[in-house]
Amino acid sequence: MTIDALAGFYPWTKALHLISVIAWMAGMFYLPRLYVYHTAAPAGSGRSEMLKVMERRLLRAIINPAMAAAWLFGITLVLTPGVIDWSAGWWHAKMTGFLLMSAFHGHLATARKSFERDERTRTERYWRIANEAPTVLMVLIVIMVIVRPF
Template sequence: MTDLLSLAYPWVKALHIMAVMSWMAGLFYLPRLYVYHAERGQNGQEPVRSFEIMEYKLLRMIMNPAMIVTWLAGLALVFTPGIVDWSSIWPWTKAACVIAMSGFHGWLSVQRKALLAGKGVSGRSYRLANEVPTLLMVVIVLSVVVKF
């Protein structure tokens, strides 16, 4: 099995990068949709149903599959011999941030349901939340590339 992982490494790494890019695009865009939904959709300026459809499709058809592929490919990379030195700090910081990113993804799912029920947080709160994936991404990339 480890030989197979070693042979597939460049392909799995490429798949992982593509999945991460897709997931991150959704993590950046969904809170922005929530801002519009919270600020414009609730007072009748724009059709709420349009926001609901966009949010649903982004979360269920793009972000969820991308997160799952990110995790599966990432775990395959972790189990590839010689790739991760667990005595270093960087894999632990990356792992913590990926778990936090997944938690943020879950929070976004909960917020979609809250918005549907008319109980979402303010547009300002969603604007602030929009910075979370950026901060986590910075730590993840620095962890993996610089290996601090």
């Protein structure tokens, strides 16, 4: 299949990309909130152990696969002829937001491993503030894609 053939799949690729991003964002909104609760739970307590299971399952069953799918379908969209005007500024801002979201995902995955070891390397306040990062990045990304202000 040549790259030109991707144009015929564009609506499906775009739909699957959007579905993947929605699933990814749902997890990205929820996991830092679980970390807020986990930070407050005494290490080794039943609540802490329950949160470890919830965090691991959320990351492995929803967030990781959804991010991988978002990347896969996003790259497919970018490779589809005529979809991206490479000289447009919105595209670069959107990609910056997307890369920052991916980096934040990595930060959350690293933090989960710390919680798994009963290490509390960040405060509850830190996780409350960090809980807002996906929202801010999502607003940036959506505005860039829909409004294309520059």
